[in-house]
Amino acid sequence: MEDDNDGSLPDLELWRQRLADKGWGAPTWPTEYGGAGLSHPEAKVVGQEINRVGGFNPIPALAGMGVTMVGPTIMEYGTDDQKARHLPSIASGAVRWCLGLSEPNAGSDLASLNTKAEDKGDHFILNGQKVWTSGAHISQWCGALVRTDPDKKKRDGISFVMLPMNREGVETRPIKLISGASPFCETYFNNARADKADLLGPLNQGWSVVKRLLQHERQSQTSASSGGTKRESLQDLAKRYVETNADGSIADADLRSRIILHLMDDQAHKLTVGRITAEARGNVEVSAAASILKNSATNVSQARSELSLELMGSQGIGWEGDDFNEQELNTVREWLWGKAISIYGGSFEVQNNIISKNILGLPETTQKG
Missing domain, CATH: 1.10.540.10 (Acyl-CoA dehydrogenase/oxidase, N-terminal domain)
Incomplete structure (x- = not known):
């Protein structure tokens, strides 16, 4: 160029x-x-x-x-x-989107949501609260799951609507996390308008829409490393923070073994992603296999953070001050942030339920109604 x-x-x-x-x-x-x-x-x-x-x-x-x-x-x-x-x-990246899904009383049991959408002819009027809305305070558009028919069973009376975030009646409040960041928000709809032209999918069939959307989310979370940035390998990190033998190997045999096992898990995860992609033979439809990969990526990512902290020792738990470099300060924040990976996008346990039902064929015992 x-x-x-x-x-x-x-x-x-x-x-x-x-x-x-x-x-x-x-x-x-x-x-x-x-x-x-x-x-x-x-x-x-x-x-x-x-x-x-x-x-x-x-x-x-x-x-x-x-x-x-x-x-x-x-x-x-x-x-x-x-x-x-x-x-x-x-x-093009010109417009940022957020998603209004979870509510204070509807997290893993998302179908229990209470945000209401009243039919007003060519539009809906939304009232309710969403929580953990990633990037809501900096987004231009939102896709929201709302209840359009309170008389139907909880999964059957739900619709998926889209609306601009600068619309009157939309309010966001960032939530500060333990890591110090505030990527999540509470989002309030107070008589906010959503045009019917932006109803995604059929009326009262939003549950099918959001199930597909969440499958796409899990598919996007199958990478165990953060995109765009190259991180120092655990081997190189170890050489800077812990004792090594004359041949450059880590002196602590137990630590060395655990790093090797982690690297094997990481490689197995990558090979599994490649195998599932190859088996799809160009079919881009996501499936329940995304739940396996999401949980696998969670394990690999969290294990790496734990090992990084262990390698750095006391230098890996600093929060501020001149005694810690930028990498060390970022490592403890990444470790804290990583605890959320097993919750957002469908918790580890929810993924296991999906795997047991849709892959192993075990009977459904959750999410009735």
């Missing part, structure tokens, strides 16, 4: 625009919706080449829940008008 930056754009914004122009923000999406029309193997090569030169693709992060969850669901359930209006801005 030519260097056409005249200094009027920050480097990140220029890089986003260049990726968007190529369709590489969502490379497997059709070109008419802002993608590049690539196959999954071709898209993987593009990602590898970007990483090889030390770059990264910021668009999935800039789009919030757009590229990984909302976009694929609109692709499947949306009208032609909805696809044309929403998908290009998601693929």
Whole structure:
């Protein structure tokens, strides 16, 4: 690409625009919706080449829940008008999306939600509270699960609506986490309007829509490493913080064995992702296998954080001060943040329920109604 930056754009914004122009923000999406029309193997090569030169693709992060969850669901359930209006801005990273799903009394049992949507002809009026809404305070659009028919069984009277976050009656309040970050919000709908043109899927069939959306989420969470940044290997980290033998191996035999076992688990996870992808033979539909991969990625990621902290010793538990470098301060925050991985996107136990029912064929014993 030519260097056409005249200094009027920050480097990140220029890089986003260049990726968007190529369709590489969502490379497997059709070109008419802002993608590049690539196959999954071709898209993987593009990602590898970007990483090889030390770059990264910021668009999935800039789009919030757009590229990984909302976009694929609109692709499947949306009208032609909805696809044309929403998908290009998601693929380019120009519009950020959040999701209003969980509520104070409807987390793992999401079907117990109470946010109401009253039919007002060409629109709905929303009233209720959502919680753990990732990035709500910086998003432009929201996809929300709401109750449109309170007289039906709890899974049957739910619909999925989309609405702009700057609409009157929408309020967000960031939630500060133990790690010091505030990526989650409480979101309140106080007589907020959602147009019927932005009802995704049939009325009162939002449960089917959100099940697909959550499968896409689990699929996007199957990587055990954070995207875009290269992290120091545990082997190299160990050489800087713990005693090593003359041959460079870690002197503590037990620690050495546990790091080896972790690296084996990490490699097994990556090979399993590759096998499941190959078995799909180009079929991009996500399945219950995403629950296996989500739990596997959770185990690998959390184990790495624990080992990193152990290797650093007292230097790995600092919160602030000149006695700790930036990597050490980030490590303890990543360790704390990582505790959430086994909860968000469907808890570890919920994934096990999905695996037992849909893969092992065991009887359903949860989520009745």
